[in-house]
Amino acid sequence: MTSTPPHPGRSRQDAIYRAGVFGRVPAVPTNFSELERAARQRMSKRAWAYVAGGAGAGTGIINNRAALDRWAIVPRMLRDTSDRDLTVELFGRRLPAPVLVAPVGAADLVRNGADVEIGAAAAAVGVPYIFSNQGSAPMEDTAAEMDNVARQAGREHAPRWFQLYWSTNDAVVTSLIRRAEALDCDALAVTLDTTQLGWRPNDLNIGSLPFAQAIGIAQYYSDTAFAQSVRERIAEARRSGRRPDMQLTLGGLRTLISLARRMPGSFLHNLVSPVPRASVETFLETYSRPSLNWDNIAELRKRTRLPILLKGILHPDDARRAVDLGVDGIVVSNHGGRQVDSVIGAADALVDIVAAVGDQTSIVFDSGIRSGADIFKALALGAHAVTVGRPHIYGLALAGRRGVTEVLQNLIAEFDLTLGLSGLRSIAELSTAALRPIPQV
Numbered sequence: 001m002t003s004t005p006p007h008p009g010r011s012r013q014d015a016i017y018r019a020g021v022f023g024r025v026p027a028v029p030t031n032f033s034e035l036e037r038a039a040r041q042r043m044s045k046r047a048w049a050y051v052a053g054g055a056g057a058g059t060g061i062i063n064n065r066a067a068l069d070r071w072a073i074v075p076r077m078l079r080d081t082s083d084r085d086l087t088v089e090l091f092g093r094r095l096p097a098p099v100l101v102a103p104v105g106a107a108d109l110v111r112n113g114a115d116v117e118i119g120a121a122a123a124a125v126g127v128p129y130i131f132s133n134q135g136s137a138p139m140e141d142t143a144a145e146m147d148n149v150a151r152q153a154g155r156e157h158a159p160r161w162f163q164l165y166w167s168t169n170d171a172v173v174t175s176l177i178r179r180a181e182a183l184d185c186d187a188l189a190v191t192l193d194t195t196q197l198g199w200r201p202n203d204l205n206i207g208s209l210p211f212a213q214a215i216g217i218a219q220y221y222s223d224t225a226f227a228q229s230v231r232e233r234i235a236e237a238r239r240s241g242r243r244p245d246m247q248l249t250l251g252g253l254r255t256l257i258s259l260a261r262r263m264p265g266s267f268l269h270n271l272v273s274p275v276p277r278a279s280v281e282t283f284l285e286t287y288s289r290p291s292l293n294w295d296n297i298a299e300l301r302k303r304t305r306l307p308i309l310l311k312g313i314l315h316p317d318d319a320r321r322a323v324d325l326g327v328d329g330i331v332v333s334n335h336g337g338r339q340v341d342s343v344i345g346a347a348d349a350l351v352d353i354v355a356a357v358g359d360q361t362s363i364v365f366d367s368g369i370r371s372g373a374d375i376f377k378a379l380a381l382g383a384h385a386v387t388v389g390r391p392h393i394y395g396l397a398l399a400g401r402r403g404v405t406e407v408l409q410n411l412i413a414e415f416d417l418t419l420g421l422s423g424l425r426s427i428a429e430l431s432t433a434a435l436r437p438i439p440q441v
Helices: 008-021 032-042 045-052 059-069 114-125 139-152 170-182 224-240 250-262 267-272 275-286 294-300 316-325 346-357 372-380 390-421
Strands: 071-073 088-090 093-095 099-101 129-132 160-164 188-191 308-313 329-332 362-365 385-388 435-437
Touching: 008 390, 032 045, 032 390, 045 390, 059 346, 059 372, 071 372, 099 114, 099 129, 099 390, 114 129, 114 139, 114 390, 129 139, 139 160, 139 170, 160 170, 170 224, 224 275, 250 267, 250 275, 294 308, 294 316, 308 316, 316 329, 316 346, 329 346, 346 362, 346 372, 372 385, 372 390, 385 390
Parallel strands: 099 385, 129 160, 160 188, 188 308, 308 329, 329 362, 362 385
Antiparallel strands: 071 435, 088 093
16 A cells, blocks of 8 residues: 555645645745755755755766756657556565655754654655665664554555665674664665765865764664774773863864764763764764775675665666676666766766666666656656655755655656656656657757
């Protein structure tokens, strides 16, 4: 049983128009440009810099938009589209729509309790939320609320995946995977493109790294293996007589307060405890692994029973090698243009990767989805599903859980109407025959 109506496009339109009779308007704008504008007005400078910013000059974000805009939809007429099927099966689970909710690290910058609220909204719509290392709540807390929402909708389980950022601490990597397995995640997506942090001027220019203030590291400080490494760090510091570098500045005081508030335990205890600072320092030293390579991926198969996807594949040769290794799927992504400036647009990469391995593995498209038409194009180009990133965070900024829910409902509704108005009844009918390349001047 899913929570999306048989005709989500018409149902969503009807709900909005009927509410409008009584002077009520949607919690979030129904088009991306207005959604983004409204969210920027609501978000803090630090939150906007982190969420909206890209690498370097931001050309990767521009390239993502241009790559999708290179294609035009060509509708066909006089076809019966009164019944439409948006469902898709991924890794043994039938989903009501080909949409997954991507994680955005440090989303607590936007709203406290962000991960729980986002996960609950995804569960209300019936689509998966992807947990991440960089979450603002332990994955167990998010999963519990997701399942609570699912049960209220008559479903026993809310679908979810886990996205792994491969730490230099292998014990933490194994622990995170075991936690994801225990929560019945449907798949494990390994982040390949963030083995080190990209050059992000929006954050750099204001000296803002959320993780340094314990924002977005709840997955770590709730992890037993990570906690052990923190204890070892503190013990070693005591043996060596090292003292933490404390600078009595207003910014330093704010950071100390942030750590005390966000870490488990009482605020007053955390103010004087070495654990919060040691946790942040341990995270910053170990969270990324620049040495990550194909041998690690081959070895991962022995460490988990979950289906494995590789996220960040942009070159067809890498896609072929992934398939040769026996991974279960590929996420075509440039991390939303946040890691490499002037990176290839994700939809351009999708075309090449589908040509190389499209009939051999599951392909998820990430980076640049802003509308139902974008979903249509990505699936027509060969993706089996898409992820949504910045739009749902903007919904969170405007209206919390309800805002995320409405953003997802709007995207699925627009996709449903675009499919029907193009003369198609199901995802299975989507192909490049529904598109035409727009001549480049």
